[in-house]
Amino acid sequence: MPTATIPALPLLEDYPEGSVLPVEGADQPTWIVRREVLSRLALELRDNPETQFDLMLDLCGVDYPDRDERFEAVYHLYSLPRGERLRLKVPLTEADPVLPSLIDVWSACDWFEREAWDMFGIRFEGHPNLRRLLTHEAFQGHPLRKDYDPARRWILTEDKIYRPDPQPPGGDTDDDIFERMTINIGPSHPAMHGTFRVVACLDGEIIVASEVEIGYLHRCFEKMSETHTWQQVIPYTDRLNYCSSFINNVAYCRGVEQLLGIEPPPKAVWARTILSEFSRIMDHCVCNGTTLVDTGALTNFWYMFQPREEIYGLLEACCGARLTVSACRIGGLLQELPPDFEARCRNLLETIPAFISDVDKLITKNRIWLDRSVGVAAISGEEAVNRGWTGPCLRAAGVAYDVRKAHPYDLYDTVDFEVPVFQGGDVNDRFRVRMAEIEQSLSIIRQLLDRGMPEGGFIVDDPHVALPPKEDAYTQMEAMIYHFKLIMDGIQVPPGELYSMVEGANGELGFYIISDGSGKPYRIKVRPPCFPLMATFSRLMNGGTLSDAIATLGGLNVIAGELER
Amino acid sequence: MIGESWVTTTVDKLEEWGQNNSLWPLPFGTACCAIEFMSVVSSHYDMARFGYEVVRFSPRQSDVMIVAGTITDKMGPTLKRIYEQMPDPKWVVSMGACACSGGFYRAYHVMQGIDEIVPVDVYVPGCPPTPEGLMYGILQLKEKIKRDTRRRLKEKRADSDDSGSAAA
Numbered sequence: 001m002p003t004a005t006i007p008a009l010p011l012l013e014d015y016p017e018g019s020v021l022p023v024e025g026a027d028q029p030t031w032i033v034r035r036e037v038l039s040r041l042a043l044e045l046r047d048n049p050e051t052q053f054d055l056m057l058d059l060c061g062v063d064y065p066d067r068d069e070r071f072e073a074v075y076h077l078y079s080l081p082r083g084e085r086l087r088l089k090v091p092l093t094e095a096d097p098v099l100p101s102l103i104d105v106w107s108a109c110d111w112f113e114r115e116a117w118d119m120f121g122i123r124f125e126g127h128p129n130l131r132r133l134l135t136h137e138a139f140q141g142h143p144l145r146k147d148y149d150p151a152r153r154w155i156l157t158e159d160k161i162y163r164p165d166p167q168p169p170g171g172d173t174d175d176d177i178f179e180r181m182t183i184n185i186g187p188s189h190p191a192m193h194g195t196f197r198v199v200a201c202l203d204g205e206i207i208v209a210s211e212v213e214i215g216y217l218h219r220c221f222e223k224m225s226e227t228h229t230w231q232q233v234i235p236y237t238d239r240l241n242y243c244s245s246f247i248n249n250v251a252y253c254r255g256v257e258q259l260l261g262i263e264p265p266p267k268a269v270w271a272r273t274i275l276s277e278f279s280r281i282m283d284h285c286v287c288n289g290t291t292l293v294d295t296g297a298l299t300n301f302w303y304m305f306q307p308r309e310e311i312y313g314l315l316e317a318c319c320g321a322r323l324t325v326s327a328c329r330i331g332g333l334l335q336e337l338p339p340d341f342e343a344r345c346r347n348l349l350e351t352i353p354a355f356i357s358d359v360d361k362l363i364t365k366n367r368i369w370l371d372r373s374v375g376v377a378a379i380s381g382e383e384a385v386n387r388g389w390t391g392p393c394l395r396a397a398g399v400a401y402d403v404r405k406a407h408p409y410d411l412y413d414t415v416d417f418e419v420p421v422f423q424g425g426d427v428n429d430r431f432r433v434r435m436a437e438i439e440q441s442l443s444i445i446r447q448l449l450d451r452g453m454p455e456g457g458f459i460v461d462d463p464h465v466a467l468p469p470k471e472d473a474y475t476q477m478e479a480m481i482y483h484f485k486l487i488m489d490g491i492q493v494p495p496g497e498l499y500s501m502v503e504g505a506n507g508e509l510g511f512y513i514i515s516d517g518s519g520k521p522y523r524i525k526v527r528p529p530c531f532p533l534m535a536t537f538s539r540l541m542n543g544g545t546l547s548d549a550i551a552t553l554g555g556l557n558v559i560a561g562e563l564e565r
Numbered sequence: 566m567i568g569e570s571w572v573t574t575t576v577d578k579l580e581e582w583g584q585n586n587s588l589w590p591l592p593f594g595t596a597c598c599a600i601e602f603m604s605v606v607s608s609h610y611d612m613a614r615f616g617y618e619v620v621r622f623s624p625r626q627s628d629v630m631i632v633a634g635t636i637t638d639k640m641g642p643t644l645k646r647i648y649e650q651m652p653d654p655k656w657v658v659s660m661g662a663c664a665c666s667g668g669f670y671r672a673y674h675v676m677q678g679i680d681e682i683v684p685v686d687v688y689v690p691g692c693p694p695t696p697e698g699l700m701y702g703i704l705q706l707k708e709k710i711k712r713d714t715r716r717r718l719k720e721k722r723a724d725s726d727d728s729g730s731a732a733a
């Protein structure tokens with residue numbers, strides 16, 4: 001497991017003895033912080049020029065029932081100017097699981113704090129709206145606590161459903177041109193992509209206040225991963241962002257591989273990079289295609305969906321599935337690549353650009369599209385960072401943060417590519433960033449193909465991690481035993497914890513993995529890239545028209561499976 | 566008597582034929598399965614070939630609900646409400662392991678099959694089902710509708726025979 005040095009920060013000297021304790025030997029700088037100093041420390045970490053932790057990536061709870069201080073709230077911070085990471089852990093007792101809310105420091109904390117309350121019952125003092133976020137209104141208890149039975153359900157009846165009534169601050173004013181009207185959109189509404197619910201207070205066509213309700217697809221991924229072996233979690237990761245499931249596979253497997261201290265063979269790394277880029281293209285196609293449909297440009301949807309259908313063909317050849325691929329294994333890939341892998345890839349490289357350029361010609365300078373998108377739902381880079389944005393949406397607002405460049409993994413440090421950045425931060429720029437990224441992805445794939453497929457196996461040669469070949473399992477005693485052990489007991493991951501990240505199609509996709517050595521994950525927290533985006537949706541809608549809200553949601557590319565897990 | 570029943574049968578047949586060949590689906594898509602559902606309705610697989618032409622997002626205008634994706638307990642009341650808003654006769658296709666049985670989410674927030682709250686006519690297994698799988702499912706539904714109308718017809722005829730003899 002990689003270890004990191006703890007930066008000797010001068011600011012720590014001002015804190016009472018024992019209130020901030022660095023942890024030795026962690027995968028990234030980690031401090032244990034007493035809650036009394038948390039607010040002050042957070043503000044200082046953000047503003048001190050020596051630290052500048054401006055991005056709050058993730059906040060989650062962890063439950064250790066055997067400890068005196070049962071809960072731990074874990075913050076993952078990132079400093080964009082310095083490229084450094086920091087983890088803060090705040091221990092809390094069961095009797096008094098209360099923390100100060102950090103919304104004022106990082107607005108990103110808003111929904112993350114609600115989630116931690118919902119899942120663990122950690123209370124955040126000063127949070128303006130500490131309601132449950134993912135589970136429903138009739139739910140009792142906090143499901144990610146270790147003593148909560150994974151299958152214990154609560155039934156929601158119609159009369160218990162929460163009915164939000166958003167009102168603009170200041171109440172009724174005389175400025176209103178029309179009578180106020182509150183409307184409900186979703187959860188089963190095509191423009192809400194089937195699973196979100198927005199309640200908007202309208203003045204004519206203008207949204208003056210709104211509230212977003214999610215959790216309609218909360219499928220308990222994190223609880224499920226605690227009840228399955230390490231390999232069995234892979235199919236669950238597919239179903240996070242199901243538009244680019246391969247990238248999720250890679251992110252998860254990389255994390256576990258680092259905990260195990262193994263390296264996948266070069267061929268697997270090569271194929272992972274190529275397929276990740278194809279998945280990114282697919283994801284961008286779906287996002288841009290649906291945004292255009294939502295704004296009425298249906299033709300482009302067909303143009304954007306055809307490359308996707310063709311990439312499905314490639315994935316199907318590699319693993320047999322189109323959508324939920326599960327094509328990675330811890331230590332490598334599921335199986336040998338098909339013999340025509342390179343030919344298929346090259347074929348795709350030739351066909352995809354035509355579709356992209358068709359859409360480009362139809363849309364990029366299209367008057368109607370420009371009217372619908374330029375200046376709509378704009379956000380400044382600074383605000384986007386404070387709200388925890390990453391990925392294409394952040395790059396559309398002028399901040400060039402891309403995990404593939406800032407912290408290269410797989411083969412990204414060996415290829416030439418640019419990180420497209422636009423300045424407007426509006427719907428149009430989000431669209432353009434994605435179009436430009438498709439080009440970059442194609443170029444990455446081309447460079448890798450030119451290099452040729454590396455020789456060797458597709459998975460590590462380690463019987464404790466990789467299943468032995470089927471023929472051997474049938475004919476050799478030893479191979480059969482290994483096969484049996486791996487299927488029955490799973491991979492044995494040593495105790496430890498780690499945050500591993502990749503650039504998902506939608507931003508930084510992180511897996512915070514804790515192992516206690518028991519053969520199953522102790523805790524897996526996904527840092528879903530679209531979570532902070534969706535948390536900002538209400539702010540982006542307010543002040544715009546209802547139709548702008550629809551165009552905005554498409555461009556944020558919020559995937560419910562990943563958002564709500 | 567004979568003349569009367571002859572007329573009823575034909576209208577029923579006509580109705581059956583119409584019902585069978587112009588099903589208006591309401592996609593209740595929530596998750597990954599919905600993405601595959603989109604593949605089935607778009608040009609490559611083209612569900613329109615089988616009469617499932619007009620995809621409606623309003624329950625009032627549709628007669629078959631295709632539930633594609635995981636249904637959570639939070640979504641349950643909405644699903645039920647939408648089902649109730651559909652006019653009779655109506656059918657439900659449950660697409661994918663999640664809608665059929667909760668799939669591999671045996672979990673605290675996931676409904677273990679939509680048949681807990683709405684009646685299901687056709688279950689399509691798979692995670693997600695292949696587009697071919699879903700198409701097979703909707704063809705099965707057509708068969709079922711045909712059978713149902715036949716049975717209804719028979720019952721009607723038996724009824725009218727009964728009442729006829731009673732009158733005599």
Ligand code: SF4
Binds near residue numbers: 597633635663692693
């Ligand atoms: S059946 Fe599988 S593919 Fe379909 S919604 Fe459930 S998890 Fe997703």
